[in-house]
Amino acid sequence: MASLPRLIYTGLLLLLLPLINRRLERERLNALSARQRAGHVSPSELPVIWAHCASVGEVLAAEPLLRELQQQHPDKQLVVTTMTATGAAQVRQRLPEARHYLLPLDLPWNTDRFVATLKPVLGIIFETELWPNLIHSCQQAKVPLVIANGRLSEKAFRRYRRIRPLVREALQAVRCVAAKAQEDGNRFVALGLPTDRMEVSGSIKYDLQVPADLSRWAADLRSGWGTTRPVWIAASTHEGEDELLLQAHQQLLKHQPDTLLLLVPRHPQRFDQVAEQVAAQGFSYSRRSLQQPVTSQTQVYLGDTLGELLLLYAAADLAFVAGSLVPIGGHNLLEPAAVGVPVITGPHLNNFTEIAGLLRQAGALKEVADAAALPEALLQLWRDAEARQHQVQAGLQVVDANRGALKKQRRMIEQLLAEQDALADKARTEHS
Structure with a gap:
């Protein structure tokens, strides 16, 4: 009973x-x-x-x-x-x-x-x-x-x-x-x-297995975009974040006009909605699901596919992990760290408190209070190769030490x- x-x-x-x-x-x-x-x-x-x-x-x-x-x-x-x-x-x-x-x-x-x-x-x-x-x-x-x-x-x-x-x-x-x-x-x-x-x-998330050929696949993908242009990824975005991130990207383009944003919504039900949002804000964009080429004029590349997040992380210079500008609680910070990309996040990290703490303590995590602070944080990292490399090495060490x-x-x-x-x-x- x-x-x-x-x-x-x-x-x-x-x-x-x-x-x-x-x-x-x-x-x-x-x-x-x-x-x-x-x-x-x-x-x-x-x-x-x-x-x-x-x-x-x-x-x-x-x-x-x-x-x-x-x-x-x-x-x-x-x-x-x-x-x-x-x-x-x-x-x-x-x-x-x-x-x-x-x-x-x-x-x-x-x-x-x-x-x-x-x-x-x-x-x-x-x-x-x-x-x-x-x-x-x-x-x-x-x-x-x-x-x-x-x-x-x-x-x-x-x-x-x-x-x-x-x-x-x-x-x-x-x-x-x-x-x-x-x-x-x-x-x-x-x-x-x-x-x-x-x-x-x-956490078994530290035991993430990175494919042996990932860096080669990422380099091949990146070569089609232009190897010298700045590329950042905003990954696992939620409703209410895309607009904020696109506004941040508008600010970046004022300083670095050739910057490319890889925008990856968390849920496939939102792919078309986010594409409409990107178009409505006047960006030149391509959709990965449609195999549209990324040209020198492309400002946003919409990662509207499944199972490719590690590849897109590895193809970027800097990674913003979303679900953290809105009170979702964040998403997996270890994925970009494990592929050797500096990690940036917003303030809402209650789902990853322990992982965020370890990355923070090691100097492997850059946090911003809100979307308005994001463009400057990205620009600082692009201008400081030594700081980028420190974050990369610290992130890799945190992942390896906790396997x-x-x-x-x-x-x-x-x-x-x-x-x-x-x-x-x-x-x-x-x-x-």
Whole structure:
């Protein structure tokens, strides 16, 4: 029988269902999307390792770990769920041998159906997403759950604390949390996770794997733009930021008329909208998705493709990581640092407090208070080659010094898989 907190939670979800379905329609993939949201998936002949990555960022962070699990366990089927269509696209591109489904809506009959059909031997939830009914369905089916790369910002913690009885029940059903930092782990414990189930492993985002040919691909791309012109990237932008960044670019053009901005919106649903915004502000621009050439007259290059952010970072001189001029909380600061590009950000970094702190302490992060300060910050770095090189080297050192979380989290997962295999062997022996 459902607990009172879950009954209330489920009732509220049902009341909000029309609004939720309208929102989920934006993440529709195909005719099967609605069935997947209802928990209808295909059974697997092989034992299933199920991993959930909310969207693009989680898929990119999880990719090295999931690849290793695929290599080490060819006798098991990797199934990856996402909340978003963009996350789905990344799974299919980066993990083609994995099955992908959209995560079922967190109603008990959906989640029971999903777990009963898939029968995972292990579930791995990346970062934060705590879906009470899904976690309960896994508990009832004796599916051990791991929260990998566990992240819980102060903002998320305050939000979850308002529904602590519901969250506590969910966390009591989780076998272990591999927290990316001590402060994240402390917040999980404060919400109800037993202390002995928390381990601080560091962030697997430091274990980002940069393709060996990336610098050559970036140089080839850059050669078509003009190797001497200044190029900066504004990456993972949100609504409300694009206009500010384009205004900053207008100011830059007054000082350096040949400057090129690589503008990369976070969500593909906004690609056309941002293109219209760029045109409305009078910029000469090209769209990467249309393979339009970048000429000496091009002022903005719209990065409206998926899976190319590292390449575009590597092709730029300076990188502004967005989601930080508006109260989103920032995005992954380690990607530009790992490819050797100086990192600039705005003031809103609550999603990356620990990473920002390490980069800041090393002198690898330049922060601006608002968009008005951005043009001068970019100009200062372009004029000071020594400062640029210091940021590059400091960023690379921070990334290298903090690698290792991948190995720790894989060890934790391997231990649980070994326990599950032993239980399966015992069950087969008893029935033979």
